[in-house]
Amino acid sequence: MAEKMNSLFIKIITEIGRNELFQWGYIIEQ
Structure with missing residues (x-):
């Protein structure tokens, strides 16, 4: 469960x- 949350x-x-x-x-291109 913890690993799933971490990857998310x-x-x-x-x-x-x-x-x-x-x-x-x-922004830079403007």
Whole structure:
């Protein structure tokens, strides 16, 4: 159970990180 939660947490962090990078790239291009 704990490992499942941990991998889910990592997945969420990765998704947030990707969105942050995408937004920063978009801002820089403007």
